[in-house]
Amino acid sequence: MLDVSAVTKTYGTRTVVDKVSFSVNKGEILGFLGPNGAGKTTTMRIITGYVAPTAGTAKVAGFDVQEQPLEVKRRIGYLPEHPPLYREMLVRPYLEFVARIRGVARRQMRARVDRAIERCSLGDVAGRLIGNLSKGYQQRVGLAQAILHEPDLLILDEPTVGLDPSQIREIRALITSFAGEHTVILSTHILPEVTVTCHRALIINEGRIVAEDTLERLAARGGRTRQVAVRLARPGDGAAAALGAVPGVAAVHPQDGAVGDFMADVAEGHDPREAIASLAVARGWGLLEMRPVTRSFEDVYMEIIRGGAA
Amino acid sequence: MRNIAAIAWREARTYFTSPLAYAVTGVFVLLSGYIFWASLVRFSELCLRYGSNPYVSSQLNVNDMVVRPLFGTMGIFLLLMIPLITMRLLAEEKRAGTAELLFTCPVTSGQVVLGKFFGAAILLLFMLAVTLSYPLLIMGSGARPDLKPTLVGYLGVLLMGLAFLAIGLLISALTENQIVAAVGAFGALLMLWVINWMTESATITIAEIMNKVSMGLWEQAGLGMGGPTLGDFLTSISLIGRLDDFRKGLLDTQHVIFFASVVFMALFATQRVLESRRWR
DSSP states (O other), rough: EEEEEEEEEEEETHHHHHHHEEEOOOEHHHHHHHHTSSSHHHHHHHTSSOOOOEEEEETTEEEEETHHHHHHHHHEEEEEOOOOOTSSSSHHHHHHHHHHTTTTOHHHHHHHHHHHHTTOOOOOOOOTTTSSSSSSHHHHOOOOHHHHTTTTTTEETTTTTTTHHHHHHHHHHHHHHBBBTTEEEESSSSSHHHHHHEEEEEEEETTTEEEEEEEEHHHHHHSSEEEEEESSSSSSSSHHHHHHSSEEEEEEOOOOOSTEEEEEOOOOOOHHHHHHHHHHHHHHHHEEEEEEEEHHHHHHHHHHTTTTTO | HHHHHHHHHHHHHHHHHHHHHHHHHHHHHHHHHHHHHHHHHHHHHHHHHHHOOOOHHHOOOOOIIIIIHHHHHHHHHHHHHHHHHHHHHHHHHHHHHHHHHHTTTTTTTTHHHHHHHHHHHHHHHHHHHHHTTTHHHHTTTTOOOOOHHHHHHHHHHHHHHHHHHHHHHHHHHHSSOHHHHHHHHHHHHHHHHTTTTTTTTOBBHHHHHHHHHTTHHHHHOOOOOOOOBBBHHHHOTGGGGGGHHHHTTTOOOOHHHHHHHHHHHHHHHHHHHHHHTTTO
């Protein structure tokens, strides 16, 4: 559906997007993840044809954005970071205007606008001035504008910014409902957004793609047990040394909080939990608690952004 | 075509759903109405005073004394008001982020430019249509102004207004700031108005300038040193001067083509400016 190959954008000497390549299949929801200023918005603007790339090509449904911009623009729906709203217009006339310039046939116009209003739950405000709506409603009008012509490819730049938690859930449900028939790219710097809605995530930092994988695999990078926290009721002297001698334990750090708390680093590819448990029983330490410490997706993300290998 | 109409219609709606259209039209009608009334009063006074004198009264003509000055002042009022109409056209679109909508829709930048231009032209037509009441008032009073010269005068004011709109639109494409767009358009239009004020002293010919620029090559090539002076050239690009013939009721294709070229060139430049935005 979408093929981006070696897209680069430089402003003067500053490279904002650096040889970014990826592709998205039909029906997929791709999360575009990265800190502010990573190049997410610029990449999206290049795909929509709003900005021309310095080098590289972006193709939507086989049409090059630079060569056949109108064919591409017919197939996309785009919600920019700041919803493109005419504040002095009413909601319904605004959507009708967008439908017209998006090339919706006159016969279908009413039905399409009605459907977009319904899907974004704008029924109550359809006759109100856009400038007087709350940020959340404005965001939904922006979303309605992007979906009303039923585009093949939907590009959403931070779609849930400024919404309250219940609105965020509604919008996410809406986005998820697009999967299958439409392809969706959504950018965000909010992690849960990606974990909830997307099939695949692409992490971008300083203009480069630093990780691209399915969510399961990205999360799995943090899922391996790296450390085991152990809490003992009666640790004798030398408990730390004894723990350190367990096969598979690389190092043991006594924790500051309580006397019996230890953190054991696990060597790659080992799981020493069983051995630790039987050792604790054999020595009569009184094992109160043992828990594997896995890292959240957030930790993985932070590590990727900082440039460490996860 | 459908895209142009949609953009133009939206633009016109915006003018008429905001106070702008009414403020601009109101002030325009007030000012030109005052000029109309003042020249009408003067005309009727002259008629009363010299009505018995057959020689003078044959010289008194409602077209020359009322309609003609009216078009002249309308031209000046338009020059002052059109920057206020055009300032928001593209500048506001960029500032509010709606440009991102327009340029990611299957619409060409040429269609955007034409849509904006026609949208503003609808407001201009509305302003001029309201002033049609003046000639109708004269007719109602029993005086008989010649209709055709009056219509030619209207055509002249309309063409000039369209040229002003196109230039204002170009300036609006160059900035994100509405005030800058308005000031820039004022500057450009005023410059094109006063540019012929020094024509008498600009007696150097275009050929002589070319000769100086080419360091004598022009003369050596035998291209001649005569021809139009710089003053002639400046007169010919002055926008207001072009209105004089229309006001007299003369329909000269030279002037029609001049205004059409100004509109075309300004719109073309606007389209190029919009296209270049993608590469910056």
